[in-house]
Amino acid sequence: MSRKKFTRIPYDLVGSRETGAVAVVEVPEGLSPSDVARNVMKRHPHVKSVLKKEGAREGDFRIRPFSLIAGSEDTEVIHKEYGYKLKLDPRYVYFSPREATERQFIAEQVKDGEFVLVMFAGVGPYAIAIAKAKKAEVVGIELNPIATRYFQENVLLNKIGYKVFPIEGDVAFVTPALYGHFDRVVMPLPKGAYLFIPYAIRALKKEGGVIHFYYWGGQDAFRRAEGMFQAEAMKIGWGAASTGFRIVSSYSPRIYKIRVDFLIKPTDIK
Numbered sequence: 001m002s003r004k005k006f007t008r009i010p011y012d013l014v015g016s017r018e019t020g021a022v023a024v025v026e027v028p029e030g031l032s033p034s035d036v037a038r039n040v041m042k043r044h045p046h047v048k049s050v051l052k053k054e055g056a057r058e059g060d061f062r063i064r065p066f067s068l069i070a071g072s073e074d075t076e077v078i079h080k081e082y083g084y085k086l087k088l089d090p091r092y093v094y095f096s097p098r099e100a101t102e103r104q105f106i107a108e109q110v111k112d113g114e115f116v117l118v119m120f121a122g123v124g125p126y127a128i129a130i131a132k133a134k135k136a137e138v139v140g141i142e143l144n145p146i147a148t149r150y151f152q153e154n155v156l157l158n159k160i161g162y163k164v165f166p167i168e169g170d171v172a173f174v175t176p177a178l179y180g181h182f183d184r185v186v187m188p189l190p191k192g193a194y195l196f197i198p199y200a201i202r203a204l205k206k207e208g209g210v211i212h213f214y215y216w217g218g219q220d221a222f223r224r225a226e227g228m229f230q231a232e233a234m235k236i237g238w239g240a241a242s243t244g245f246r247i248v249s250s251y252s253p254r255i256y257k258i259r260v261d262f263l264i265k266p267t268d269i270k
């Protein structure tokens with residue numbers, strides 16, 4: 001197998017040098033999984049397991065099917081980014097190391113003293129990035145019990161138990177008990193967050209606040225997001241204006257994961 005072929009194989013590393021890492025690989029047609037695994041392990045001696053992607057993310061928990069093609073059955077790792085640690089097992093929870101800069105961007109927007117709600121919190125990367133960067137209090141809601149357990153452990157691991165509060169449950173059931181409490185809401189579920197816009201708006205304080213909304217689609221995705229927020233805000237006599245936009249990544253050549261930031265106020269915003 002030529003070295004040239006291997007350089008084009010996409011893979012992610014989750015974990016760290018200290019605790020070992022898991023490599024998540026896509027094996028192109030015609031290549032042998034064990035050759036690919038051997039090559040990745042040779043390049044990164046701290047890789048203890050290699051997982052091959054076996055399909056797209058699926059279900060409410062957004063987990064991808066994998067097969068273990070080399071190394072240890074124990075795929076739990078401690079990932080490190082921007083000075084915080086995240087314990088997780090990529091086989092049982094959603095996690096993408098590629099979104100570290102996106103999380104950090106959100107953390108930098110938060111102002112000291114804010115109350116922040118992270119919906120769809122996973123193992124806690126947004127909540128922990130925010131709490132590490134700012135003097136903010138963060139509530140995170142997550143449906144997957146395994147992800148919530150890691151989220152709780154990660155809060156302790158990063159010594160921020162006094163300002164991050166993980167809750168296991170469905171955003172639709174948990175959020176109404178928290179209405180009117182937050183300066184900012186983060187909605188990192190690109191393919192489903194739009195269903196929860198009414199909950200996010202009502203979670204804001206009575207003077208309004210900021211919502212970071214993740215969505216997906218083609219060129220019209222930004223306009224559709226704006227339309228949904230304006231329509232929902234109007235239902236309670238509020239206004240919504242977009243203040244930021246970013247293409248986070250691409251799913252296919254013309255379909256993107258995007259983020260739109262909204263300022264939501266109890267008045268009409270022009």
Ligand SMILES: C[S@@+](CC[C@H](N)C(=O)[O-])C[C@H]1O[C@@H](n2cnc3c(N)ncnc32)[C@H](O)[C@@H]1O
Nearest residue numbers: 060061094095120121122142143144170171188
């Ligand atoms: C795209 S992942 C993002 C996870 C995390 N924020 C991150 O960036 O790593 C979406 C997460 O939302 C959770 N989820 C899906 N539907 C949910 C719901 N109705 N209420 C709470 N969490 C939900 C999934 O289990 C999954 O962990």
